[in-house]
Amino acid sequence: MLYLLIIASILLFLSGFAGFLAAPYVPTRKKDVARFLELAQIKKGDIVYDLGCGDGRILKVAKKKGARAIGFELSVPNYLFCRLRGIKMRFKNFFKADFKDADIVYMFLSKKAHNKMGKILQGQMKKGSKVICYVWPIEVLTPEKIDKLDGSPNMYLYRL
Numbered sequence: 001m002l003y004l005l006i007i008a009s010i011l012l013f014l015s016g017f018a019g020f021l022a023a024p025y026v027p028t029r030k031k032d033v034a035r036f037l038e039l040a041q042i043k044k045g046d047i048v049y050d051l052g053c054g055d056g057r058i059l060k061v062a063k064k065k066g067a068r069a070i071g072f073e074l075s076v077p078n079y080l081f082c083r084l085r086g087i088k089m090r091f092k093n094f095f096k097a098d099f100k101d102a103d104i105v106y107m108f109l110s111k112k113a114h115n116k117m118g119k120i121l122q123g124q125m126k127k128g129s130k131v132i133c134y135v136w137p138i139e140v141l142t143p144e145k146i147d148k149l150d151g152s153p154n155m156y157l158y159r160l
Helices: 002-021 030-040 057-064 076-084 111-124
Strands: 047-051 068-072 104-107 130-134 145-149 152-159
Touching: 030 057, 030 104, 030 130, 030 145, 030 152, 047 057, 057 068, 104 111, 111 130
Parallel strands: 047 068, 047 104, 104 130
Antiparallel strands: 130 152, 145 152
């Protein structure tokens, strides 16, 4: 029993740490996944990253479109859930990752994390690549398009 309590405590701590680092787990609404697909215009062979990918719903639809879809997640339960569903994951702090090969990066993080990652991605990603943000804009970049829908958060498309 003690071992289960220790394991549960460690998992809760790691999940809390992931939330503190970038954002708590709040999934993209299922009805807004189609909006992501419309903005992303995924082509077969594109490399799509989802930062803090939660349950992997963005990665799952990107993979169906023929993309190489890769998630970053520090919450152990979310990481394990996605791995069990066959979603390619990295248990890694995405603030320290390399995005030079990315065609599309999706973010639904905190406002502060969007701005920090925006600067990192701007310095790393190739010309013409896309960044799509859910809810919060990246203050240092000008969006190419803002997708607004009544009753839903905005989505921002940036082309670097």
